[in-house]
Amino acid sequence: MPEVKKWAMDVRMSFQKTGMAKFISHLDTVRCITRAMKRACVPIWFTEGFNPHAFLTFAMPLSLGFESLCETVDFRLMEETDLNELAERLNNALPVDITVKEIYIYETSPNDIRWAEYKIIFNNPDNLLLEQAEKILSSNEIMVLKKVKKGRNKVEKEVNIKEHIKSFELENENGKLVLKTILSSGTSTNINPMLLIGALVKDTETDEQDVDIIKVQSYTENMEIFK
């Protein structure tokens, strides 16, 4: 028997998560968006098991404490829908710091994501930080302790993340140090910028928690913007 498609449209929503929304964890974001869909009466497709639930696919979970300008979530619509009007309706149903940018028909898969660009702002950098950061980023080896899966357990392993840094740019901005960098991202290898930040501030007086991290853009293997 041929499989019958039970929904009308496959769509992707791109959205920003900024300001205080950075303190909403990934799982809480999923729930928050699910509820917004319900409030906005989005005709979303539900799974058909014993516990039907809204079917949402997020490209990459965003760490707690990060802001992002480039989040995406894929879902299915039960009926043909005006996507611009839908985006507006959803924006009215979402908390202020989560904003829909666009809802569109997509051609790529979240698996195509290979790189992510971050803007990292050290709010209160140590005098030595700029020099040290430049030196570390330019060296051939950046060793960090990374949690890796070993069978069922997670263990800490020392790894070189140099090859996972595509580019970097350091700048002083009104007493703050701004690092723009492109790091490996995606399902196979994902480098959390906190790993790099930890390596950069090591042995300085800079507080690694007094840092703003903004995910700016995701890219594919060929450095095309993921859309």
Place this chain on the structure above:
Amino acid sequence: MVKKEVEKLLKKVQKPARYTGGELNSVIKDKNNVKLRYAFCFPDNYEIGMSHLGMKILYSLVNAREDAWCERVFAPWEDMEALMRENSIKLYALESGDNLDEFDLVGFTLQYELSYTNVLNMLDLGGISVLKKDRTSLTPIVIAGGPCVCNAEPMVDFIDIFLPGEGEEVTNDLIDLLIEHKEKGSTRLEFLREAAKIEGVYVPEFYDVNYNEDGTIKSIENKETAPPKVKKRIISDLDAVHYPKDFVVPFIDVVQDRTVGEVFRGCIRGCRFCQAGFIYRPIREKSPEVINEQCRSISDATGYDEISLCSLSTSDYTNIEKLIPMLFNWALKENINVSLPSLRVDNFSDELMEELKKVRRSGLTFAPEAGTQRLRDAINKNVTEEDVLKTALKAFDGGWTSVKLYFMMGLPTETLDDIKGIADLAQKVVDTFYHNPNKPKGKGVQVSVSCASFVPKPFTPFQWEPQDTADMLIEKQKHLLSSTTSRKITISYHQSDTSVLEGVLARGDRRLGEVIYKAWKKGCKFDSWDEFFDFPKWREAFNECNLTTEFYANRRRDYDEILPWDIMDYGIRKEFLIDENKKAHLSETTPHCRIKCSACGANKLNGGKCDARS
């Protein structure tokens, strides 16, 4: 609207979204456009506080006024409190981010005794003097409501005004009065004198309590404008009273995170151990149309995928068979689940059972409360062993394989035979499963027995009874374990020291204020959390005040002793409670209110009306 210096701290704490505010449906106003600012404080963490229906009702009620703004405040968790103290950041309200000491009314809800130290800690963190005698300006006025207010005495050193009973009307009365006095520039005393004239307002400083040499109360004298007894307020028409059109939707997972439909207030059952069953009388119902509409509105405004019906015993709702299909009619289509807590499955019709099968089923729970029929009669829990086993059989037929049984330990008149009865009843449930030819194939049964320690509470027939000591409870717990033979039964029970403290605070008098203060100074807080509860510190505090827990918890009181809560009038007649106490000792039951009115007296609060008799 969290301040920049707070935002910095949030990167270092667990679950930062507890402290950010900005949730959907939270209410933001311009503080310059309101005449009164109200901080509604829940003396426990965000997840517990955000689950509380009373807070949602009052938040929405106050914010429906143009001249007042109500905000939410919760007790910060340990990690956040440490950072706040270290960085001199005061406790703030989630909507505006403004400090607690900038508010006119600071209201606490006292839902359980073990949250008392958190009240002190929150006042202190918010920059407000903990002791009311140190607060001299008109505002902030610190008020408290909730069930524990039926015996507010242990907290009188810290709270200016208590509001016994239901808060919807009296909150507005008090706000009106405080606005008037703010505008007039009254003193604190002038305001309190007028407040004490409002029905349902208890101003403790207008009462003197004198003690006998043995520590019991000699007399309670009212002065100033205070009435001799404070009568609790109730809402007469539940269909007309304010109910929220939406709920604030938390970002993080909280304990109760769903649409709640309030079905009725009060209870017809009269279980003698249950304080809620007496202090919320008389019974008043909402009509199914109103409940349905309210659930609809909240579900639309929140996006919740679950509705829960709330009352003390939902299956006693006279219109339950009408309400359930009304809710199912729209909810199931929208993938919204309807869950029904506190149900007695036995008195359900087959049609309703069929309806219920449509929704996700949760575990099956019974509360026989006691192990033998004699003791169940003594506590007036009118459930028989046959009821339990019959319902269990019905449930096993329907595919359930796990059952929870709730019991209490330390009930008045209880013997070790009654404890063994708990194990026997659990065993009979196991046997019922295995003797049932229709049992689910290839599955075993799991019976979880949960045993709470009984704590005698004011305004119940057991208010005069001695509470079991910790040693007695531990012995009973051991006896229960040794009486249980099947591996299909798991037993769990509460820590007995927390029950002792709960019992002391529940029936305590004004002298306990000093103990609470000292315990808090020693670092006690979050006493209802096992990881924080520190009984040795409480013991020290009692010793330093020359008071004992035994005096409050383990002593039998005479019927004619003046009780600390005699100041309060909850409608229930003392003679009725005495009769019920005597019947308990004879293991005699009292039929529920729809079978026969026992003239408890609560209906006089409602002009003689009671929905149990309509």
